[in-house]
Amino acid sequence: MSTNHNNYNVMNYKNISAVFIAFTLFSCSTTKKTTQSPKPKNVILLISDGTGLSQISSAFFFKDSKPNYTRFKNIGLIKTSSAGQEITDSAAGATAFSCGVKTFNSAIGVANDSTAVQTIVELASSKNVKTGLIASSAITHATPGSFFGHQINRGMGDEIAVDLLGGKVDFFAAGGLKYFTKRKDKRNLVTELTALNYKIDTTALGNFAQIKSSQKAGFLLAKDQLPKMSQGRGDFLSNATELGIQFLSKDNAPFFIMTEGSQIDWGGHDNDAPYLIAELLDFDNLIGKVLDYAEKEGNTLVVVTSDHETGGFTLSAKRKKKADGTEYDDYSKVGTSFSTGGHSATLIPVFAFGPGSEEFNGIYENNEIFSKIVKLTGWDTKK
Secondary structure, rough: OHHHHHHHHHHHHHHHHHHHHHHHHHHHHHHHHOOOOOOOOOEEEEEEEOOOOHHHHHHHOOOOOOHHHHOOOEEEEOOOOOOOOOOOOHHHHHHHHHHOOOOOOOOOOOOOOOOOOOOOOHHHHHHHOEEEEEEEOOOOOOOOOOOOOOOOOOOHHHHHHHHHHHHOOOOEEOOOOOHHHHHOOOOOOHHHHOOOOEEEEEEOOHHHHHHOOOOOOEOOOOOOOOOOOOOOOOOOHHHHHHHHHHOOOOOOOOOOEEEEEEEHHHHHHOOOOHHHHHHHHHHHHHHHHHEEEEHHHHOOEEEEEEEEEOOHHHHHEEEEOEEEOOOEEEEEEEEEEEOOOOEOOOOEEEEOOOOOOHHHHHEEEHHHHHHHHHHHOOOOOOO
């Protein structure tokens, strides 16, 4: 009996050991697979200018449907200070995203020593990646301008427009026509862009069939900024981004697109809550369209963030008056308030979806958005 018992113990031990070893090897191989970051083919960067957590939170109280922000699983925070100041402006903030460097406020695509720095658009283009820029501001404005321009001051609209002639942007849609046709130097940059194989439209966004055979396409649809949502801008951001995706991917090429919801920031500067909220809800609709595409396509990285917060926007209990004139906080109603007409230093959320999106979790500096994107895509490697 004792011999059989010992044999049983030996066999049982061997069986358990074999199972343990097999489980360990399986676990190691599984761990190895899950820690490998897939390489995204396309990147869509969505920037909601002037948007902090309170602005995003407004979608949860003022949108009639579930906000698209809820569709993200990977969320981080960025610190937004510029090179020499605790509070950034849009130019330095966008240059951190586009070039991966901290620089001085008002700088467009230049380092802190004022030297030009390669933008992510220029880098992607050198890797045969198609590029697109869309904004509800002028294309020369601080954020879109920082993705192709190299100027020491964001106010140099005419000079930033000339930088677009570099031809690295394959598709663009925004306002800012006056910087191309009503210039101090009398140049007509629309004519010059046409000579560089751009199909330029200054009347309407149009459709894919109208630009399908073109090498490059550009839409300049307002003298300066586009209208507010309250003035009938409609689904421009969503439609232009969808058109850009169609155009840039028409030959199955990889692409990079940056779309900016520019006017959320302006609502904050004006301390105009209805303006801000309408623009934020439009941006959330844009997120929905982009995520729909990314979920279907399967190999597109989507990153959603902002350069800074504007207005010190707060969602708080709504102030009301009693019959005797005394005020009180009604905790059943959400009200809005502002603490400044400028920017604030609050940390800014980052939302990511798609291959490598887990890399955007945590807390880090704003210029790391650039380094994370180019590392994941492999655009930082030399050919």
